[in-house]
Amino acid sequence: MSALAIEERPLSPLRLGLIRFAANKTALGSAAVILAFIVIALAAPLIAPHDPAEADLFRRLQPPAWAEGGEWGFLLGCDGLGRDILSRLIWGARVSLLVAGLVIAIAAAIGTLAGLAAGYLRGWTDTLISRLVDTLLGFPYLVFAIGLMAMMGPGLHNIVLALVYKEWVFTCRVVRGETLAAREQDYVEAARAVGCRPARIMLREILPNVLSPVLVVATFRMAYVIIMEASLSFLGLGVQPPTPSWGSMVADGRDFLVDAWWVSTVPGLAILALVLSINLASQGLRDAFDPRLHTS
Amino acid sequence: MTATRLAERLAQLLPVLFGVSLIVFLMITLTPGDPVEIMLADQRATDEQAAALRRDLGLDRPLVERFLVFLGNAVRGDFGISFFHRRPVWDVIAERLPATIELTLVALIVAILVAIPLGVMAAVKRDSWIDRALSAASLFGVSLPGFWFGILLILLFAVEFRLLPVGGRIGFAHEVPRETGFLLIDTLLAGDLSAFGNAIAHLVLPAITLGLPTAALLARVVRSAMAEVLASDYVLFAEAKGLTRRRVLLRHALKNALIPAVTVTAIETGSLLGGNMIVETVFGWPGLGRLVVESIFARNYPLVQAAVLLYAVTYVLLNFIADLLYTALNPKVRL
Numbered sequence: 001m002s003a004l005a006i007e008e009r010p011l012s013p014l015r016l017g018l019i020r021f022a023a024n025k026t027a028l029g030s031a032a033v034i035l036a037f038i039v040i041a042l043a044a045p046l047i048a049p050h051d052p053a054e055a056d057l058f059r060r061l062q063p064p065a066w067a068e069g070g071e072w073g074f075l076l077g078c079d080g081l082g083r084d085i086l087s088r089l090i091w092g093a094r095v096s097l098l099v100a101g102l103v104i105a106i107a108a109a110i111g112t113l114a115g116l117a118a119g120y121l122r123g124w125t126d127t128l129i130s131r132l133v134d135t136l137l138g139f140p141y142l143v144f145a146i147g148l149m150a151m152m153g154p155g156l157h158n159i160v161l162a163l164v165y166k167e168w169v170f171t172c173r174v175v176r177g178e179t180l181a182a183r184e185q186d187y188v189e190a191a192r193a194v195g196c197r198p199a200r201i202m203l204r205e206i207l208p209n210v211l212s213p214v215l216v217v218a219t220f221r222m223a224y225v226i227i228m229e230a231s232l233s234f235l236g237l238g239v240q241p242p243t244p245s246w247g248s249m250v251a252d253g254r255d256f257l258v259d260a261w262w263v264s265t266v267p268g269l270a271i272l273a274l275v276l277s278i279n280l281a282s283q284g285l286r287d288a289f290d291p292r293l294h295t296s
Numbered sequence: 297m298t299a300t301r302l303a304e305r306l307a308q309l310l311p312v313l314f315g316v317s318l319i320v321f322l323m324i325t326l327t328p329g330d331p332v333e334i335m336l337a338d339q340r341a342t343d344e345q346a347a348a349l350r351r352d353l354g355l356d357r358p359l360v361e362r363f364l365v366f367l368g369n370a371v372r373g374d375f376g377i378s379f380f381h382r383r384p385v386w387d388v389i390a391e392r393l394p395a396t397i398e399l400t401l402v403a404l405i406v407a408i409l410v411a412i413p414l415g416v417m418a419a420v421k422r423d424s425w426i427d428r429a430l431s432a433a434s435l436f437g438v439s440l441p442g443f444w445f446g447i448l449l450i451l452l453f454a455v456e457f458r459l460l461p462v463g464g465r466i467g468f469a470h471e472v473p474r475e476t477g478f479l480l481i482d483t484l485l486a487g488d489l490s491a492f493g494n495a496i497a498h499l500v501l502p503a504i505t506l507g508l509p510t511a512a513l514l515a516r517v518v519r520s521a522m523a524e525v526l527a528s529d530y531v532l533f534a535e536a537k538g539l540t541r542r543r544v545l546l547r548h549a550l551k552n553a554l555i556p557a558v559t560v561t562a563i564e565t566g567s568l569l570g571g572n573m574i575v576e577t578v579f580g581w582p583g584l585g586r587l588v589v590e591s592i593f594a595r596n597y598p599l600v601q602a603a604v605l606l607y608a609v610t611y612v613l614l615n616f617i618a619d620l621l622y623t624a625l626n627p628k629v630r631l
Contacts, residue, residue: 135315138313143569149592150600223439227439231443250444257451257462261455272439275441279439
């Protein structure tokens with residue numbers, strides 16, 4: 001951007017935040033790891049060395065390549081049905097990222113709209129939404145998700161629904177708080193004074209100003225959602241076989257702990273790496289965008 | 297705390313409890329699929345039998361009436377019959393409850409014993425290696441999937457080093473008469489010290505799996521509260537009076553720094569309830585969490601519904617207690 005442009009227009013908070021984020025090496029590195037996971041998930045059919053569902057009983061519990069009895073064609077070894085763990089890991093990234101992405105996107109949209117409505121309109125809208133939020137917060141997350149999955153049955157579609165039902169609450173609370181504060185600001189007052197309708201004020205005036213906290217909340221909640229999906233899959237309530245998911249891969253390995261440590265260990269490491277990167281990146285985002293949320 | 301304030305808090309509590317019950321009721325009612333059909337899926341039942349079951353479950357009544365009946369029954373602890381066990385749901389739950397409470401309490405003790413010393417040390421030696429290690433550990437604590445952590449512990453301590461049992465509550469060799477259902481108490485009542493030791497050995501790994509992530513969180517709370525207190529005037533004054541560092545830390549600073557820790561502990565106890573389902577599944581722990589997971593696969597809906605309600609009500613009450621404790625302990629909030 002030229003110097004002239006800066007003089008004409010100050011940097012937007014979003015751009016300013018991104019510049020600060022880019023200066024944080026840990027955060028940037030974590031973002032790169034997340035990006036790598038996304039690329040792997042997208043390119044799964046191209047880069048997975050084997051069919052993730054193809055069983056080969058001759059390769060049952062074959063160790064990783066570096067261990068005795070392993071071979072380089074099956075880098076991370078094979079599971080109890082002789083399926084290639086690396087290929088399942090690569091395909092499993094799709095489930096984790098797809099569920100987390102969908103849940104966070106839908107929950108952020110619902111939560112933002114509900115938070116704007118509650119914070120700006122006040123009155124019975126606020127009472128209704130706040131009561132619902134309080135009630136949903138009355139459930140331990142996993143208990144709520146398990147209860148819903150038990151009733152709806154397993155499957156990708158239902159996991160997304162079960163998690164969205166609770167997840168929007170976290171965005172809603174933050175947006176409501178921000179909106180309550182914004183409501184008293186001069187620019188909102190001005191918009192009201194010139195006769196803008198509530199919908200316009202909420203969406204055109206207030207919304208752009210609450211987007212950075214929404215972004216921050218969305219990233220750190222995403223880490224949590226990935227663990228939730230993995231936990232549900234671990235319990236057998238997630239996506240159903242033959243679709244590989246990291247949580248169910250860990251569960252599969254439980255029967256072979258004595259003979260084959262790698263079957264459970266490897267997919268867990270993948271979850272840890274992804275969730276840790278998201279948490280680090282979200283810490284970076286928080287520091288870059290919202291000094292008030294800074295936790296040290 | 298004044299009586300009006302307490303009444304006010306109670307008045308906030310009731311709508312939440314009502315809402316939670318409504319959601320639990322709707323969970324089973326509004327979800328697609330006919331519960332009767334699902335329950336009878338594996339059995340060859342005639343239409344009459346299905347209709348009879350529907351009538352028994354009250355599924356032919358209007359929704360509002362069914363909710364009121366559900367609410368009335370729930371208050372009296374009547375959750376219907378567990379088809380799978382052919383006994384009242386509440387009896388089945390009550391039988392499994394001590395195992396879960398025992399595990400949760402021990403996990404909580406683990407969390408507190410680890411968190412308080414670590415948090416205090418990190419606050420006293422700010423930016424030292426211990427402080428940095430703590431923030432790294434708490435980041436790991438929130439990033440670690442609990443089920444995987446448990447499996448790693450099993451691999452290491454049960455499979456590799458053979459120090460601790462893989463799962464269960466007690467070895468088959470021990471027979472302990474059931475008095476309270478809490479094995480640590482029952483073994484002592486029976487005067488069977490080897491069974492007591494065996495029960496402890498079975499508790500170690502599940503309690504660590506459940507407790508350590510909580511410890512990471514709690515330690516951070518203690519650290520920041522302690523750091524704040526240490527920077528306050530009265531600590532400076534106590535030091536200026538010439539009191540020993542130890543006395544200032546333990547008698548003056550820690551007492552106040554623990555206020556937020558108590559609150560967080562109460563809230564986290566509620567979160568441990570959810571973690572229980574995972575940990576009990578990993579370690580084959582015969583508690584409520586595992587019962588719920590088993591019941592889901594057995595399509596034992598009345599039990600799942602009752603357990604989810606029980607978890608939620610406990611969680612809400614723990615949050616309520618946390619709130620009360622915070623107000624009661626902290627003179628600054630007293631209005």
